[in-house]
Amino acid sequence: MQPYSGSPANLAVYLAFLKPGDPVLAMGLPAGGHLTHGAPPSATGRWFDAVHYGVRRDTGRIDLDEVRDLARRHRPKLIICGGTAIPRTIDFAAFGEIAREVGAILLADIAHIAGLVVGGAHPSPVGHADVISTTTHKTLRGPRGAMLLSTAEHAKALDKAVFPGLQGGPHNHTTAAIAVALREAAQPDFGQYAHRIVANAQALATALTDRGYQLVSGGTDNHLLLVDLTNKGVTGKVAARALDAAGVELNFNTVPFDPRRPFDPSGIRLGTPAITTRGLAPQHMPQVAEWIDRTVRAAADGDESGHADTAAQVREFLADFPIFGETA
Numbered sequence: 256m257q258p259y260s261g262s263p264a265n266l267a268v269y270l271a272f273l274k275p276g277d278p279v280l281a282m283g284l285p286a287g288g289h290l291t292h293g294a295p296p297s298a299t300g301r302w303f304d305a306v307h308y309g310v311r312r313d314t315g316r317i318d319l320d321e322v323r324d325l326a327r328r329h330r331p332k333l334i335i336c337g338g339t340a341i342p343r344t345i346d347f348a349a350f351g352e353i354a355r356e357v358g359a360i361l362l363a364d365i366a367h368i369a370g371l372v373v374g375g376a377h378p379s380p381v382g383h384a385d386v387i388s389t390t391t392h393k394t395l396r397g398p399r400g401a402m403l404l405s406t407a408e409h410a411k412a413l414d415k416a417v418f419p420g421l422q423g424g425p426h427n428h429t430t431a432a433i434a435v436a437l438r439e440a441a442q443p444d445f446g447q448y449a450h451r452i453v454a455n456a457q458a459l460a461t462a463l464t465d466r467g468y469q470l471v472s473g474g475t476d477n478h479l480l481l482v483d484l485t486n487k488g489v490t491g492k493v494a495a496r497a498l499d500a501a502g503v504e505l506n507f508n509t510v511p512f513d514p515r516r517p518f519d520p521s522g523i524r525l526g527t528p529a530i531t532t533r534g535l536a537p538q539h540m541p542q543v544a545e546w547i548d549r550t551v552r553a554a555a556d557g558d559e560s561g562h563a564d565t566a567a568q569v570r571e572f573l574a575d576f577p578i579f580g581e582t583a
């Protein structure tokens with residue numbers, strides 16, 4: 256658990272197993288992959304020969320036939336599965352088979368879903384991936400940090416890549432906080448939390464779909480929703496800013512095959528871990544969707560007049576759901 260964060264953890268995997276210029280196969284950034292999966296602006300995209308797979312246009316889901324074809328054609332040294340905007344279950348077993356067939360190391364980057372994996376709400380990559388990387392601050396609900404897990408065979412190479420390959424002294428305060436987070440995650444109620452995150456995400460998906468929103472892949476299996484706002488006549492950035500003013504925190508995000516640019520994309524990305532921690536349940540999701548819809552429709556009309564009122568309603572509603580550890 257010494258990597259300072261998710262990006263350096265992933266870089267350590269490249270350093271452990273690859274030489275500059277080696278081929279890597281990973282999910283493309285516009286499809287839902289992470290910058291450190293060989294995206295052009297990242298060091299990993301500049302120093303390695305990255306080939307990217309995406310999702311199918313008709314389903315919005317990863318196309319495993321495409322992954323297999325690209326792996327056979329490019330013979331990558333490293334295959335990465337996992338990403339930053341994937342609303343569906345990742346088939347680690349299928350990725351493991353493809354990696355073994357072409358002799359690649361398989362890295363499962365479970366930064367987003369680690370808490371769901373620990374809580375039994377998403378299948379585990381253990382037994383399929385050679386290396387697992389994760390941040391500790393997303394669904395795992397710990398401090399900002401990261402961890403690398405591997406089979407014994409690769410442990411030494413990874414340890415050396417982290418120190419002295421990439422880092423100096425350990426951040427012991429973070430390591431201590433990760434230990435606390437892992438103890439919390441090992442309790443039975445964390446499993447209930449993980450399942451509630453998914454139930455809330457699915458209820459929110461239904462409530463938004465009922466209001467005419469187009470969800471990438473048509474819904475979600477996990478904690479996140481990716482919404483294409485094209486049919487709502489507003490860009491992701493304009494909507495995200497309006498929602499921020501209305502007390503709803505999310506981010507603007509590229510959607511697969513987005514005709515717009517990454518800094519001004521067509522979509523928004525929402526997650527339910529934080530509201531689940533506060534105690535919101537599926538029956539509250541229509542209300543959340545209603546605030547989102549009202550604000551997005553106003554943003555499409557260029558009308559900012561109702562945002563403060565929505566923010567006041569959100570604040571009042573959440574008074575009954577205090578932040579974990581918050582005293583009244």
Ligand SMILES: Cc1ncc(COP(=O)(O)O)c(C=O)c1O
Pocket residue numbers: 260261262263265289291337338339364365366367390400401
């Ligand atoms: C899938 C994935 N990998 C890696 C990272 C990088 O993590 P960090 O922001 O801690 O460097 C992120 C975070 O955004 C991520 O979503």
